[in-house]
Amino acid sequence: MRALAKEQKNQSSALIAKDQIKQLIFSGELLADSNYLETELADRLGMSRTPVRQATLMLEAQGLLEVQPRKGVRINSISIKDMEDIYEILTELECLAARRAAQADLKKTDLKLLLDAINAMETALASEDREAWAMADEAFHTELVRLGGNRRIESMVSNVNDQVRRARAFTLNMRPLPTKSNKDHKKLYTSILKGNAEAAHDTHRKHRKNASELLISLLKNAGMKRV
Amino acid sequence: MRALAKEQKNQSSALIAKDQIKQLIFSGELLADSNYLETELADRLGMSRTPVRQATLMLEAQGLLEVQPRKGVRINSISIKDMEDIYEILTELECLAARRAAQADLKKTDLKLLLDAINAMETALASEDREAWAMADEAFHTELVRLGGNRRIESMVSNVNDQVRRARAFTLNMRPLPTKSNKDHKKLYTSILKGNAEAAHDTHRKHRKNASELLISLLKNAGMKRV
DNA sequence: GGATTTGTTAATGTATTCATTAACTGATCA
DNA sequence: TGATCAGTTAATGAATACATTAACAAATCC
Known part of the structure; x- marks a missing residue:
């Protein structure tokens, strides 16, 4: 626990957002095949849209979700x-x-x-x-x-x-x-x-x-x- | 050529930046083991820092470069x-x-x-x-x-x-x-x-x-x- | 002379503001 | 009744403004 908090000390909000969104996906709090608005995620994580957006773009590159303009990010499901x-x-x-x-x-x-x-x-x-x-x-x-x-x-x-x-x-x-x-x-x-x-x-x-x-x-x- | 321009029509600046930075790296215009400031890249690409930054974060995830706070992005060389x-x-x-x-x-x-x-x-x-x-x-x-x-x-x-x-x-x-x-x-x-x-x-x-x-x-x- | 500390600078990282545009609603017309 | 079109809304995407902080320089102290 403390190690984790410490680890996040020098991390940017964007990286924290990336990790947290991943956790939300893994834990099922963000549902596959559902869409979440950037604002919504930003509120949830207690930061502005900027780092959240950076995080979603990184996660899109990784294939975990898709950024769908005007619909929110869609968590990818797996067939x-x-x-x-x-x-x-x-x-x-x-x-x-x-x-x-x-x-x-x-x-x-x-x-x-x-x-x-x-x-x-x-x-x-x-x-x-x-x-x-x-x-x-x-x-x-x-x-x-x-x-x-x-x-x-x-x-x-x-x-x-x-x-x-x-x-x-x-x-x-x-x-x-x-x-x-x-x-x-x-x-x-x-x-x-x-x-x-x-x-x-x-x-x-x-x-x-x-x-x-x-x-x-x-x-x-x-x-x-x-x- | 036209196809490329067309392709970029509906792309966000961030994605354009990503492609262009990649091109600059491949062509050697951005040198390996050198650092480039975000402002510098933004000027070069004719856009603001925001999409450039998003691009660099995506490229960092891909392993092409490293974002080094206060030093600029460093283009990774290959051993x-x-x-x-x-x-x-x-x-x-x-x-x-x-x-x-x-x-x-x-x-x-x-x-x-x-x-x-x-x-x-x-x-x-x-x-x-x-x-x-x-x-x-x-x-x-x-x-x-x-x-x-x-x-x-x-x-x-x-x-x-x-x-x-x-x-x-x-x-x-x-x-x-x-x-x-x-x-x-x-x-x-x-x-x-x-x-x-x-x-x-x-x-x-x-x-x-x-x-x-x-x-x-x-x-x-x-x-x-x-x- | 060298080391340490303080002050300044400049680049990043984040928030905010603004512009754009897709999606929706309702109204008008065939 | 149904379709199309205009107007509105709201979310994204980008630019800008702002805060933070590492790096550098200068000055002071030993």
């Missing part, structure tokens, strides 16, 4: 096809990161955060705490990509992830507990440590493929056309 | 490591698109633009017109990605491409004429038409790998640390 497209990209980029990480001759100490995340998932599974599991899972994937050592992949993955955040949150409680997935994580961890690049790549590809197929079938079964 | 990172991503995404295109059961008519580009490259090679070749090559790659049918890949590739545009332009006249590369293009064309997804993927991977290795060695030989 099943979108989900498939996004997961395809996500898979490709993460697998690339996994391969790179395995080639980077990393030591156990380098992989500490990755292992921490794996353990956190195990704990969360034991106590059936889905929220905690989701957080640890995200930490795992973030750290994996970071270990890949390609900054651009990091930011691209982060951007794309933002676009499916709502869908993931939506299905979190519909999913069976992913008891099996931690086996994949451990296998990947070992491959990276051993420097087995292709194994890391392939393991992760299967993992991601399973996860995305599950997610998409859950959405379909729930009759969800858009999220 | 060899950056080039490697970028080409790695580009390769992965384009190969994905190639695979998808091959799976999409496309007919000859669908592949017309791709073939046009191949022919244009051949013509350009015959007359040793590097500029024309580069344009056709870009058209080929753009169309390939479009045929992949994943909009997000299109925009990501386009963004990433923008980041290496200067480097490519720089080496264009240093390169030997890429007489061999059109064989790769034709092979890819055939693979897509025949629906041979893995061949399309692998052909393009090799093609991209060669191209990036060549580009990077050219930059290294030229003693270029940053572009």
